[in-house]
Structure formats: C-alpha cells, structure tokens
Amino acid sequence: MLQTKHIYLRLIQEADVGFLLNLRLNQNLNQHLNQVNDDKEQQLNWLKNYKQREVRGCDYYFVIVDKELGDIGLVRVYDIDYVNKSFTWGSWIIREDNRPKYAAIESAILSFDFAFNELNLVTGKIDVRINNFVADNFYRRFGMQYKYSDELNNYFELTKTNYIQLKYNQYYKFLLN
Numbered sequence: 001m002l003q004t005k006h007i008y009l010r011l012i013q014e015a016d017v018g019f020l021l022n023l024r025l026n027q028n029l030n031q032h033l034n035q036v037n038d039d040k041e042q043q044l045n046w047l048k049n050y051k052q053r054e055v056r057g058c059d060y061y062f063v064i065v066d067k068e069l070g071d072i073g074l075v076r077v078y079d080i081d082y083v084n085k086s087f088t089w090g091s092w093i094i095r096e097d098n099r100p101k102y103a104a105i106e107s108a109i110l111s112f113d114f115a116f117n118e119l120n121l122v123t124g125k126i127d128v129r130i131n132n133f134v135a136d137n138f139y140r141r142f143g144m145q146y147k148y149s150d151e152l153n154n155y156f157e158l159t160k161t162n163y164i165q166l167k168y169n170q171y172y173k174f175l176l177n
C-alpha cells in the first residue's frame, strides 16, 4: 500500500457516497470545482459508472485517509492515456474542519506516486480555476510547471522526472523512513 507518514489512499466505493456528497456540497470547498447535485441516487449512478472506468484502468478515484483521523478527502487520477502516458490529476478536496497541515502535500505525493510509479505514466496535467488562489499557489509551490491559461483555468504540468526530483529533494520528510 502506498503511504506517507500520516496518510494513505484507498479506492472510493459506492458506500462512500455520503462522504463524497458531504465534501462536494460544502460551499466553502466547492466554489472552484464542477458542481455536484444534492442527489444521492444520481451520485451513486456516477460512482457505478466510475467503477467500470476503474476496472478498465482509465480512472482512479481515491479517498484520502489519515491514519489517525480516518477519511479526510478525495483525489483523482483520470483521463488516463496509456499511449501518450499522460493523465489528469484533480477532483482534489480535503475537509476544512480539523484539516491536518500535512494532508495536502502528502495526498499530492501519494496520488502522483500512484500515477507515475504504479501506472508508469510520465505527464500529469492539472487545471485550476483562475481565482482558486489556494490551489494555484499550492501547485506552483509544489513544483508544477505553469503552461498556459484560458478564460476559465490556469493549466499546469508535472512530469515524472520533475516529480522524482522534488520527491527526494524537497518532500523526503513527508515520506516513511
């Protein structure tokens, strides 16, 4: 199992629908994400369809689990293109109450590790709404490369080579010894 000091990831299940809705309907957290309807049945259907994409290896949606606190967030590796070895990284959200400081960085490390090391992909694509300053700052600070913008988003990339360097030069303190 991929894990850092405080965090591990597990694949989302249909039983997580309540947790997912709780996060995605929180108005402090969802301003810069695609809207999700307050409709459990609809969301369950979405998760059932997602599970088929998971089986096909083209979409991996994770619950971020804190070893002490339990489920704290979600992150996703999707639009996986095995020919070009690329993926989109996102749907990233971490609860606001009692959110540990290390959660953002450790969940980013784990999900990129999964994409680059488990799936052997080489390019991660990340988009962020232009006014999502928290996430935008995080991505720049993390070491993602700004590529371009359109009216809606700023677009970043992270390559496997960059990621491996960052992981061992800057983020080793978050890893298990």
Ligand SMILES: CC(C)(COP(=O)(O)OP(=O)(O)OC[C@H]1O[C@@H](n2cnc3c(N)ncnc32)[C@H](O)[C@@H]1OP(=O)(O)O)[C@@H](O)C(=O)NCCC(=O)NCCS
Residues within 6 Å of the ligand: 028, 029, 030, 032, 033, 090, 091, 092, 093, 094, 095, 099, 100, 101, 102, 104, 105, 127, 128, 129, 132, 134, 135, 137, 138, 141, 142, 143
């Ligand atoms: C995006 C989200 C997951 C980021 O989590 P966060 O905890 O707010 O992230 P922060 O940038 O505050 O980083 C957390 C801590 O790690 C630190 N940190 C951030 N980047 C770091 C880095 N590269 N190296 C070391 N520490 C770092 C921060 O300084 C912060 O610590 P501090 O509180 O002592 O300053 C969270 O804000 C969220 O769920 N937002 C709503 C959904 C959303 O917008 N998702 C992104 C869509 S693109």
